[in-house]
Amino acid sequence: MLYIDPEACVDCGACVSACPVGAIAADTRLTDKQLPFIELNAAFYPKREGKLPPTSKLAPVIAAPNVTARPGGPLTVAIVGSGPAAMYAADELLTQRGVRVNVFEKLPTPYGLVRAGVAPDHQSTKRVTRLFDVIAKQPGFKFFLNVEVGKHLSHADLLEHHHAVLYAVGAPNDRRLDIDGMDLPGTGTATEMVAWINGHPEFTDLPVDLSHERVVIVGNGNVAFDVARVLTTDPDVLARTDISDHALAVLRNSKVSEVVIAARRGPAESAFTLPELIGLTATCDVVLDEADHQLVVADLARETDPLTRNKLEILAKLGNTSAPLTRPRIRLAYRLTPQRVLGEDRVTGIEFGVTGTDQVRTLDAGLVLTSIGYRGKAIADLPFDDDVAVVPNDAGRVRGASGAYVAGWIKRGPTGFIGTNKSCAAQTVHQLVDDYNAGLLTDPVHKASALDKLVRTRQPAMVDAAGWQAIDAAEIARGGEDRPRDKFTSVAEMVAVAATAPKPTVRQRLTASLQAH
Ligand code: NAP
DSSP, rough: OOOOOOOOOOOOHHHHHHHTOOOOOOGGOGHHHHHHHHHHHHSOOOOOBOOOOSTTOOOOOOOOOOOOOSSSSSEEEEOOSSSSHHHHHHHHTTSSSSEEEEEEEEESSSOOOHHHHOOOTHHHTTTTHHHHHHHHSSTTTEEESSSOTTTTTTTHHHHHSSSSEEEEOOOOOOOOSSTTTTTTEEEEEEEHHHHHTTTTTGTTTTOOOOOSSEEEEEEHHHHHHHHHHHHHHHHHHHTTOOOOOOHHHHTTTTOEEEEEOOSSOGGGGSOOOHHHHHHHHHHSSSEEHHHHHHHHHHHHHHOOOOOHHHHHHHTTTTTEEOOOOOOOEEEEEEEEEEEEEESSSOOOOOEEEEESSSSSEEOOSSEEEEOEEEEEEOTSOOOTTTTBBBBEEEEETTTTTEEEEEEEEHOOOOSOTTTTHHHHHHHHHHHHHHHHHHSOOOOOOSSSHHHHHHHHHHOOOOHHHHHHHHHHHHHHHTTTTSSSSOOOHHHHHHHHTTSSSOOOHHHHHHHHHHHOO
């Protein structure tokens, strides 16, 4: 996902220490698992006539927005949501002195899918929260956590207190597979499972039964990989992560010996990304059956795209299903179109049509999960395109709703990795700032100090930055020496811990009040 131009790089190493997720390492210090990335990076900058090309593949740098001060107070923006798109948007706005950003989040804890969506065995990815912590500490940034827009506050309330409202609410639902049997006990979605694994408070009671030998996951994107990895990884390894205690307890008693990831198309059309395939094959036993190996060979013979070829070459080297089972394994299966889930009282298997043929194939399974993508949800008072499940927008400006903007998955659909949201958010912020500079945004009707009062009246259990820091510190302390943190999984528990946060001193209250005026 990240390439370094060997010609432009001056080997200063600054990026290695600055990268919040440890994604950059010196080529001399790579682990065996990381070695394939040397070749991938080199292939991205192919040699031409023995000489490296100039830095033609550098991404264009998006300049910081330039806010022109206007009468009516500093630019004040409400951001709804606190995941990567929200935090990158806040950061972009706060590059300008005097701008104020208020971030509203439904849960008492911030950072959206980084906390509740990134798999617990990907702790280095979760380290991006350190960058978000730095953003949240900038002057002008304020958290309003445990506050739901649409319940405690309306869009109109937010517009009365801000020049603009930027929604970065992601895509909270799943795409549903419309086949018979999807309502049987023992069916579910991979995204719900990820939320359960990560201790999201709304998914703690998810009934996850792992008392059968096989799990089938429909769809082969990165989310399917995340779930399959967690289901096949030694629980003692997971116990050193921030996985929820309830998920770990179920995984310790798991009887699952095989997770089949079933794709409806062929190997060349696999939805997972190359870095995730490299990561999966480096940590888990991944196999293919003989017929699928032949599909890989056939695809390799005609594929020309270098990245897809890289994927196929890795698939071609995978072991066979006939190998003896020594630990739980993952099987990648192709050309299987789901037709119906089998079972009377609960799931016993799933029936597929072999794509492009009349043949039918049945797989026994005790758990059938769909992993066919996330889906955006309509936002009150904003237009919604139900077909693609996004808010219709032009580069982030919501169509037909002055003062409303979108960034992240609710703007462009559920694709891309965390970093994709940086340029996405920057683009939206540019439109917003242009509109502000052009005098198209209405000034807030209330003083800044009135917002705090309004929110506390509507939601007395509002959690502020100090409250979140108390939750964060308590979770890290509970994690002890072996785990990065032990998460609270109930909102009531989180709110109680937030209430133990030290109250602001008179001096801090005075400074805040002066800033608000
Ligand atoms: P995804 O990458 O869009 O994959 C969806 C899968 O579902 C595809 O295999 C697709 O097959 C299949 N599918 C869709 N409709 C189907 C149907 N009706 N029947 C059978 N199969 C169907 O979705 P995702 O895995 O949820 O990931 C969402 C985004 O988050 C992706 O951009 C992903 O890369 C990103 N993500 C990244 C990471 C990471 O970087 N580590 C981790 C997690 C997620 P077709 O291709 O045939 O439609």
